[in-house]
Amino acid sequence: MDRLYEAVEKKGHVCVGLDTSVDYIPEGFKKKFSSVYDALFEFNKKIIDATEDVAACFKVQIAYYEALGIEGLKVYKKTIEYAKEKEAIVIGDIKRSDIADTARMYARAHFEGDFKVDLVTLNPYMGVDSITPFLEYTDKDKGVFVLIKTSNPSSKDLQLLYAGENRVYERVYDMLRSLIEKSIGEYGYSPIGAVVGCTNSDEAGHIRKRLKNMFFLIPGYGAQGGGAKDIKNLLIDKNGGVVNSSRGILLAYRKHGDERFELHAREEALKMREEILNEL
Numbered sequence: 001m002d003r004l005y006e007a008v009e010k011k012g013h014v015c016v017g018l019d020t021s022v023d024y025i026p027e028g029f030k031k032k033f034s035s036v037y038d039a040l041f042e043f044n045k046k047i048i049d050a051t052e053d054v055a056a057c058f059k060v061q062i063a064y065y066e067a068l069g070i071e072g073l074k075v076y077k078k079t080i081e082y083a084k085e086k087e088a089i090v091i092g093d094i095k096r097s098d099i100a101d102t103a104r105m106y107a108r109a110h111f112e113g114d115f116k117v118d119l120v121t122l123n124p125y126m127g128v129d130s131i132t133p134f135l136e137y138t139d140k141d142k143g144v145f146v147l148i149k150t151s152n153p154s155s156k157d158l159q160l161l162y163a164g165e166n167r168v169y170e171r172v173y174d175m176l177r178s179l180i181e182k183s184i185g186e187y188g189y190s191p192i193g194a195v196v197g198c199t200n201s202d203e204a205g206h207i208r209k210r211l212k213n214m215f216f217l218i219p220g221y222g223a224q225g226g227g228a229k230d231i232k233n234l235l236i237d238k239n240g241g242v243v244n245s246s247r248g249i250l251l252a253y254r255k256h257g258d259e260r261f262e263l264h265a266r267e268e269a270l271k272m273r274e275e276i277l278n279e280l
């Protein structure tokens with residue numbers, strides 16, 4: 001998390017989401033390759049090349065690759081490796097949750113194995129023992145983002161319910177608090193971060209105050225309606241979070257009526273960075 005904090009200081013708040021659906025690849029570009037998997041990897045490479053100096057990190061959403069089977073997972077692996085070659089910080093958006101022994105295998109798969117990344121997203125629904133196996137890697141420079149208040153409309157179905165005096169998402173924080181407090185890094189953040197969408201403007205200020213020492217992964221920007229104005233209340237002293245945009249960046253070219261996707265992705269990422277900084 002310290003490295004992510006430093007990346008935000010250096011490059012701004014943008015996290016480029018590589019949720020690359022094959023349908024997002026321009027036809028002209030796709031035609032240059034004999035397989036859809038090559039097209040997918042080359043598309044990701046060009047997006048990484050075009051945005052690496054603007055992006056604090058990349059988030060690779062595994063579902064888009066899993067959906068294509070083994071060959072898709074090879075592209076997931078190669079995409080992570082390519083970003084790592086560029087010394088980028090990579091979040092594996094895997095949203096896992098399972099009993100401790102199984103969680104240990106997920107942790108091994110995504111922190112040590114073929115799909116090795118710096119940070120992963122976790123679903124806290126199964127309780128603290130589904131999270132702790134991942135924390136065995138925090139001394140190896142790894143971290144996690146736990147879903148707290150997500151960006152989707154149905155996040156209110158469970159996360160906003162009261163469990164006693166506090167809402168469920170606050171209880172998730174309370175469940176993690178002692179682990180957070182014993183692992184604070186150089187800039188005041190734990191390797192246990194929080195996913196908090198920027199579509200929750202009513203709760204944003206309260207969430208930021210309540211979730212002490214958690215660095216935020218903030219999705220919902222652009223395609224889901226979140227904007228720069230929604231970010232300010234989720235940050236502290238202009239840092240403390242990265243803001244993800246996936247479709248907004250990958251598909252920026254479609255607004256321009258040409259296929260220069262890397263150029264438009266870069267422009268979109270620059271614009272997003274600027275818009276956020278202007279609000280802070």
Ligand SMILES: O=C(O)c1cc(=O)[nH]c(=O)n1[C@@H]1O[C@H](COP(=O)(O)O)[C@@H](O)[C@H]1O
Nearest residue numbers: 019061121150151197219223224245246247
């Ligand atoms: O954990 C996430 O990244 C996540 C949490 C959340 O609350 N909402 C959310 O949209 N996401 C992810 O963030 C990305 C959003 O994509 P876009 O809406 O295209 O920018 C997708 O990869 C989602 O899976």
